[in-house]
Amino acid sequence: MLCRNISFFRHIRCRSTFILTSSPLTPSSSASPLEHGGRLHAIAQQYNRPVADWLDVSTGIAPESYPLPDLPSSAWHRLPEVTPSFLKAASDYYGCDSLLPIAGSQSVIQHLPAIVSRAGRKPSRVWVPHPGYKEHEKAWTDAGIQVYRYRHLPHLTTLTSGDIVVVINPNNPTGKLEERATLATLQEQLHALNGLLLIDEAFMDCTPEHSMLQSLHGENLLVLRSAGKFFGLAGLRAGFLFASRQWRERCSAVLGPWQINGPALHVLESAFNDVSWQSAQRSQLNESALWLGNLLTTHFGVKCSGTPLFCTMPHPRAPDLFAAFCAEGVYPRLTDENDALRFGMVTVSQRPRLAQVVGRVSGVMERP
Ligand SMILES: Cc1ncc(COP(=O)(O)O)c(C=O)c1O
Incomplete structure (x- = not known):
């Protein structure tokens, strides 16, 4: 049934590792x-x-949203400052301290081509899940990079040097959850190919045992988390990039200062500390x-x-x-x-x- 709906594909291999058009998606396919x-x-x-x-x-x-704490007037008045107590609360919650606070994971998704190009990389191909949150595909096609859609994680034999693989884990909208061991193997394979693995864990908060943050390491893994969904605070526009220091610095350089606003910092610190x-x-x-x-x-x-x-x-x-x-x-x-x-x-x-x-x-x- 799924194949029937994707009539524009010139070459489709349903139930196999990937769905590949005879030519990749073109930039014009996602302009709007x-x-x-x-x-x-x-x-x-x-x-x-x-x-x-x-x-x-x-x-x-x-x-149900996290109940909003009273905000000090400084949260509105002062420029937002990421404090050690905020960093500790966030690191404890996510179980990883290699983090960069951002204004929602979308803010990084749409700038990933620019962030990757700061690393001096020009990816040849990017693999995105299909179906999946379409902003990933859009960011790369808009940047003129060849995008390939996959239904099952791309196999080593289909990957080439410099490939980037995007995994939404669990997937939105299918809910499909990839095992950590599978993703660790994919990360190793991509490392050997000088490629990158980007994992979008926007919906991971209820299943933290499946998160790659438990074992984040290496220069070729970037993980995104959204604070809006589980805490019911999408209007705050807050999220995190987890990656090596170099990647966080590149991301900061592209996004600029004061990514996360003062009220969001206060509310989230309280939410991260509220384990019960x-x-x-x-x-x-x-x-x-x-x-x-x-x-x-x-x-x-x-x-x-x-x-x-x-x-x-x-x-x-x-x-x-x-x-x-x-x-x-x-x-x-x-x-x-x-x-x-x-x-x-x-x-x-x-x-x-x-x-x-x-x-x-x-x-x-x-x-x-
Ligand atoms: C899979 C996925 N990733 C990222 C986002 C962006 O979320 P936010 O920018 O609120 O963190 C969404 C939004 O729905 C999503 O579904």
Whole structure:
């Protein structure tokens, strides 16, 4: 079914290591801005329903945010300064101190070609997961670098000198989680080829045992983390790059000073130190994901995949389903491939409404 949807590929090898066009994606294929979830005002206008009446499940942001601490006026007044206590809190939370605070992982994703070129590298090819968060593909194609999409991690025999492999772990939207041992082997193989491994761990907070931060080493591994999703603080625009000192310096040089704002520094320091809130949040998200997965599978008869922050339901009539949900005031994310709906978690008090709408929408939709 997935192959059917990718009709523009001239050469496709489904279920094999990679999907390769006979020529790589061209820069023009990604010139326009991408659409993401979270466009609640636009959707509300399109379906003519007041913003306050919507249940927005179009993102993978936790529905319960970390409770905001009181902020000292200096957080607003002074230039933001990354303090030793902030660095300690962040290092303890992530289990790694080779970090650079950034204004959300997106800020690095879009500048990676410039950051890599500061290292004097001109990558020949970049491998990106498909499906996957499309901003990775866009950054490289916009920079004129050849991008190849893969469905399963590229095998050594398909890699060449200087290749960069991007892994979204766990993947958004599929939730596929790569083992650390597999990624360590890939890192070694890329090292031998003078290549780079970039791992986007935006949705890793509920499964830290799978994070590459536990064993970050070497000059050819960069790991991105987002603080917005697990802590429910996407509006803060905060995240981290983990890499060697040289890579962090190159990144700083490209992004410039004061990446992370003063209020974000204060709120995050408190969130990173609040281990009991983190553990309650993890349990709550795990429980919510179980509830949501069961609800969707029971009503639509399909197997869902995902993470504790989102649940993705493949469906041959995903665009029709999307419209049916929106007509009921529930806003999911239609995947870029139009072959699935992705749902973010809801709070316990929002469950009855979502369950009712799922029941109604599935009632008018045939099972696949
Ligand atoms: C896989 C992935 N990586 C990175 C990002 C960017 O997140 P942020 O810039 O909020 O850290 C997103 C946003 O949805 C994402 O899905």
